[in-house]
Amino acid sequence: LLGIYQIRNLASGKIYIGRSADLNGKLNSERFQLKNGMHMNRQLQDDFNSLGEGEFAFEILDRLQPGPEADHDHHEDLQVLEGMWLDKLQPFDARGYHKNKP
Numbered sequence: 544l545l546g547i548y549q550i551r552n553l554a555s556g557k558i559y560i561g562r563s564a565d566l567n568g569k570l571n572s573e574r575f576q577l578k579n580g581m582h583m584n585r586q587l588q589d590d591f592n593s594l595g596e597g598e599f600a601f602e603i604l605d606r607l608q609p610g611p612e613a614d615h616d617h618h619e620d621l622q623v624l625e626g627m628w629l630d631k632l633q634p635f636d637a638r639g640y641h642k643n644k645p
Contacts, residue, residue, distance in 0.1 A: 544566040548561055552594070558640070559634065560625065629641065
């Protein structure tokens with residue numbers, strides 16, 4: 544399942560957006576990393592540590608249907624789709640866990 548996901552802080556509304564060619568696996572990985580204090584995003588990790596897992600929602604935002612070409616690399620498609628969601632939701636500064644765009 545290809546697509547875009549978000550981790551949403553239910554207390555503050557801040558969001559973290561990511562992309563994956565395996566959404567279910569990636570969401571499990573994100574949850575595992577947060578539970579074990581290993582997430583690459585320090586601010587998200589700090590909030591998770593202080594608030595607990597119950598204050599976070601792990602959600603699929605968008606799915607990308609693979610085309611009929613079995614050998615098509617969807618990396619670029621996912622990157623474009625992620626960019627569209629970043630533009631739409633603006634998860635920067637107080638609204639999210641991403642660094643503001645340059």
